[in-house]
Amino acid sequence: MNILQALFFPPEQPGGVSSMVPYIQERFHKLGWGMELFSLPKRVRNKGQEEVTFQTFDHTPYIGNSLVDKYIQTYKDYVWWTRMRIQKPYDIIHAHHPIAAMVMKDLFPDTPLVMTLHSSYERELILNGKIKEGSVEHRFLTSIYRELESKVDKLMTVSESFRSYLAPFIDHPERIKIIPNGFDEKRFKPIAHENEVTQLITVCRLVPAKGLDVLLASCAELKRRGHPFVLHIIGDGPIREELEELAQKLGLYDDIIFYGYMLHPEEFMPFFDVFVLPSRAEAFGSVFAEAALCWLALVGTNVGGISEQIEDGVNGLLVPPENPEALADALEKVLIDPTYRYNLARSGWDKAKKVYSLQRVISQLKKVYNEVNAAENAQ
Incomplete structure (x- = not known):
């Protein structure tokens, strides 16, 4: 055929x-x-x-x-x-x-x-x-x-x-x-590593629909609570400058790295600890499955295809959209407890490998x- x-x-x-x-x-x-x-x-x-x-x-x-x-x-x-x-x-x-x-x-x-x-x-x-x-x-x-x-x-x-x-x-x-x-699991190669400071990563087009303004607000709350982290943002789009200005306004300049567009982010993701994306809507959300195959703990919003991929507390964490406080609470859980984070990542990898x-x-x-x-x- x-x-x-x-x-x-x-x-x-x-x-x-x-x-x-x-x-x-x-x-x-x-x-x-x-x-x-x-x-x-x-x-x-x-x-x-x-x-x-x-x-x-x-x-x-x-x-x-x-x-x-x-x-x-x-x-x-x-x-x-x-x-x-x-x-x-x-x-x-x-x-x-x-x-x-x-x-x-x-x-x-x-x-x-x-x-x-x-x-x-x-x-x-x-x-x-x-x-x-x-x-x-x-x-x-x-x-x-x-x-x-x-x-x-x-x-x-x-x-x-x-x-x-x-x-x-x-x-x-x-x-x-x-x-x-x-997804072709051969593309994704989890790498054993220990980061002294928890490394958060998000990969998306920089547009309002992805909720990155909510993510930055939640990161500011994490910093207020005294939790160290680094947020890596891979992607480009029309609101990049606006997000960079917001990061500075929230006092996050030293805690966030903007990389711009990257063709194969799956080659980069295995070195990090947590994938987070508070989208306002997703038909499927392929990047969550890709992050799971890289053995990252998943944190996302309870919308669309994300909620079908993540069972809250089992293979990731789900939070309501438009809620920086709830997102900060979820991120806090995976920041302070590496064992919990590892177990979520392992379950996420297992589901993604079987289902996707x-x-x-x-x-x-x-x-x-x-x-x-x-x-x-x-x-």
Whole structure:
């Protein structure tokens, strides 16, 4: 069977999808399956000219809104690039972005299409203060979900919580299959070490949705309580300068290191002790599984896919979002008790290795591909 994995971002970009799909391709190649990756290069901008239409809603009332216009132009660009680059047939197309899915179905209507929804663009925009719930942009972006439901042969997502999020926007949420992200455990190499001062680490894009302002407030509280630590922040984004200013304002200048973007943070994480990220929302939260495979104790918020990965007090600690005091309390527990921290990390590693293995993902995807292909051949 020959399969096309249709991405939006190029595979070298950071993030759960981009870091996972090339490893999926490698595993399928070892099984003798054909699999290729396809994405839209950053240099392709404003090339597409074809008109865009949707089956389930009329998007023309939204035209004139800058975000909607950019989304439609990106759709046109993806059409233009796909027509240029894809010249051969595939048995199945697996899309990992709404635009990729819709374009592929438009251009190759007879090819079975499966799609994984990994995250919510509109929810990220709301949390980052870019749009408001119920706005023109929000209504347009949530209309896309029913369009996807009408076009794809199999719709999948990465967590039960994200399927619940999608439920109001589609007709049959019960038909969505859940396949959590999986990780090649060979990439992660825990390293025995003893740090004199507890080393905290977080890895994310520096945007409001990740709750790093809450993390800095909790770190200031830890310092007030007299607990030494160092916080390492890996990632970049539009609020980096704002966070650096906040760190100085809170008296944390000597306790925090901002590294900026790093392509393979999993090579760096094993030297630290605690992974912490107080996200305001996460469809899955791949970085928690990656940190667990590096044998770090996990501290996160009780939201979305994070709460499905962490059982509070067993393989990590969960706290309510927007609560610096509760986060400081959780961090205090792992700062003052290395044995407790070690036991959480060991349990986290054990669960991640069993539940989020790449082999499990391969097995589940094989089943989906075979079922979709068999249904197509039976017609």
